[in-house]
Amino acid sequence: MEMNVNDKRTKSGHFEVGDGDDGAIMEMKDMQGKMLVIKERAIYEVSFADTIDPKREYPDLPANVQKKLIDLGTESQLASKTYLMALKMMKPEYISAYVDVKRALEVSFELLLELHKLNQEKESYRLAEKAAIEEYELRRGQKLDYKLPSIPDIQTRCKTFFQKADHVLQTLMEINSLFFIEKKLHKQAHFDTFLSLLKEEYGEKDDFVKMIEQVLPFLKKLRALRDCLDHRQDGVIITDFDLQLNNNVLTPTISLNFRKETIERMPLEMLMDATTKNLLYTVESTLALLCGKHVCIDKMMPYCLRFIPKQQRRNKYIKYAFWSPIGELGWFYQ
Structure with missing residues (x-):
């Protein structure tokens, strides 16, 4: 029996983004309904079926569509x-x-x-x-x-x-x-x-x-x-x-x-x-x-631009971030 479109869209599952040559996934961000997947050596955009077809009129659409944007990542x-x-x-x-x-x-x-x-x-x-x-x-x-x-x-x-x-x-x-x-x-x-x-x-x-x-x-x-x-x-x-x-x-x-x-x-x-x-x-x-x-x-949570000390960087190449006076040393929004 063929699965209807609602069941297809709501069933659980998993998928891989890119391949091993791209390195590990370092971060994912929601970008207006699409997912930006940032890997060590590539950046991908992933669109989901409900974003492409929100009315669920096309049951044969793949659950997700991934596209490599560039062969550069966090490295x-x-x-x-x-x-x-x-x-x-x-x-x-x-x-x-x-x-x-x-x-x-x-x-x-x-x-x-x-x-x-x-x-x-x-x-x-x-x-x-x-x-x-x-x-x-x-x-x-x-x-x-x-x-x-x-x-x-x-x-x-x-x-x-x-x-x-x-x-x-x-x-x-x-x-x-x-x-x-x-x-x-x-x-x-x-x-x-x-x-x-x-x-x-x-x-x-x-x-x-x-x-x-x-x-x-x-x-x-x-x-x-x-x-x-x-x-x-x-x-x-x-x-x-x-x-x-x-x-x-x-x-x-x-x-x-x-x-x-x-x-x-x-x-x-x-x-x-x-x-x-x-x-x-x-x-x-x-x-x-x-x-x-x-x-x-x-006024509740002031931000300002600051240089990130090397030992505090999550990404060794990103030198600047917003900073707030939270705690003894403050907090970098990385």
Whole structure:
């Protein structure tokens, strides 16, 4: 006898999320009727039949549907310092009501995806450069005809990388605009505009102001690189492997001189590495400070943003959390 839809939906059972390669389940969160499953090396979204078909009109639907969102989890610095930190802090009970927390979390995940793509582009370039060097050394060892190493698509790789770097900044600015919606900050604003807003709001000596002042010169160079490469302007010089008069071979380099922004000739891989590191720092610091500046006022249980001492961290990569003066040492909401 075939089981009816009500019996199917209410019967007990179990299921596995992902596979062993993803590691253990570290946390689960309810996200508007769907379950977010955070594992050590992946994040999954699980939807249930009653969420998809609340009227129970389709008995053949599977009891649950799982979808891998990204191959990063709690063991990833990138995921932990961005989206996983945002999940801990961007909650209606902590953040002022005028902030659309749901949308801020959605864009925070988009931000993680953009950063992940950027890191993949960097790694792809690193491997291409490594392969070219290995081929060159192999030919030298075999005493074959001289062949200079090269990365034929180096121009395209650069354009793609710095476009994606700019996408990270645009996505971060959209989150900024959600928190400063009352100040009418546009999601397409530049960071110098954002800095002016912060100075007006909090003063010259504020920590948020100082952080943006610290990173702004580099962010301006990234925007100049993107504009120059995207619009095929003179100003960026990308040089593939370059034979010197002393027979040394330089690895690929890049330099910039565009709209008063300059970068002296330097190894391309070094600039890519600096870009990913600086953007991760900028994103992590901005997300934390946004939440700290827009915490809701609760006279019964005050919250404030604090740095978590290493020995007290549940996730070793998440450095910031809300804190309340509970007990002798206070309580971090992790």
